[in-house]
Amino acid sequence: MVGIIKTERLLLRKWKEQDAEILYRMASDPLIGKGAGWLPHKDANYSKAIIRTILVDDGEFAITLRDNPDIPIGSIGLRIGADQKRGIFREDEAEIGYWIGHDYWGNGYAVEALSELVKYSFVDIGLSAVWCSFFDGNDKSRKVTEKCGMMYHHRNENLFNSMLKEYYNETLVRISAEEYFMNFKKS
Numbered sequence: 001m002v003g004i005i006k007t008e009r010l011l012l013r014k015w016k017e018q019d020a021e022i023l024y025r026m027a028s029d030p031l032i033g034k035g036a037g038w039l040p041h042k043d044a045n046y047s048k049a050i051i052r053t054i055l056v057d058d059g060e061f062a063i064t065l066r067d068n069p070d071i072p073i074g075s076i077g078l079r080i081g082a083d084q085k086r087g088i089f090r091e092d093e094a095e096i097g098y099w100i101g102h103d104y105w106g107n108g109y110a111v112e113a114l115s116e117l118v119k120y121s122f123v124d125i126g127l128s129a130v131w132c133s134f135f136d137g138n139d140k141s142r143k144v145t146e147k148c149g150m151m152y153h154h155r156n157e158n159l160f161n162s163m164l165k166e167y168y169n170e171t172l173v174r175i176s177a178e179e180y181f182m183n184f185k186k187s
Contacts, residue, residue, distance in 0.1 A: 026101035
């Protein structure tokens, strides 16, 4: 998988251990963790461990502003393959998860990053469909996915998040390669 993806305003690049302090400042915000399904980061060492163990994976990117690529403003990741527990049954499909630091909300960065990773998934990788999910009440993520052409597919209800120790419902949305290319040719 590619190491850098560029958009008009953003650069999606690999996470670096040097990003730990900035990641901690953003990911310690309870609004970020709750919306993404994890606990707020407790310190920069915890954030460094997350970079080393999770964000190092292929398909995980720090979202940065193109004119300041050293400062992450969020994260986006592409996980390819089936996940039957979530209702994704094909190996040539992927789920994208993302979040933007609270200070950067309202600028269209999530739409720009997600749109580009969807395009990359179909044009460069050749996947057949891309999925996203959001928890009940997360209208910001719902709107982001809608702007990226994703449509309702199904809901998973009464799931238990052992990290947050609570039950939740999520909506899964998707866009197929066929739908993407039909819409892409129109624009």
